[in-house]
Amino acid sequence: MPRPDGFSYRRFGDGRIEIVHRGRAAATLRGDRAEKFLAAVESGDAQLVMARWTGSYKFGNERAARSHPRHQGGRR
Template sequence: MPQPHGFSYEQRADGSVVITHHGRTASTLRGGRAEKFLAEVVSGDAQLVMARWTGAYKFGNERMARSHPRNQGGRR
């Protein structure tokens, strides 16, 4: 799976967090969600965390990959 890139975030004075992707606003988090995001982004891969929080980590090929013979795990 390709690593996501181009994400950045900014914590604002009012406690909200704005996540951008290539300079465009992807998501704005406030309150408890912003705090949860900040705790998670510090402890993990920041690009992957931001992609997951914005929903930009699924691109439509998951359904096809599930039925590929390589991913059957011995099931037939």
């Protein structure tokens, strides 16, 4: 699985945090969520944390799931 990259974040004076991915806003956090996000970024891999918080995180099983028999037939 490739390592996530291209993430950054901006802090605003009103306590809001905007997570940016390759120059585009990906998520905006406020209040308790913003505080929890900052704690997570400071304690772990910042790129991975930001990818998870924005939902842009691949779990590595997408390719294997594509070939599963359940996905071969089409819609029921």
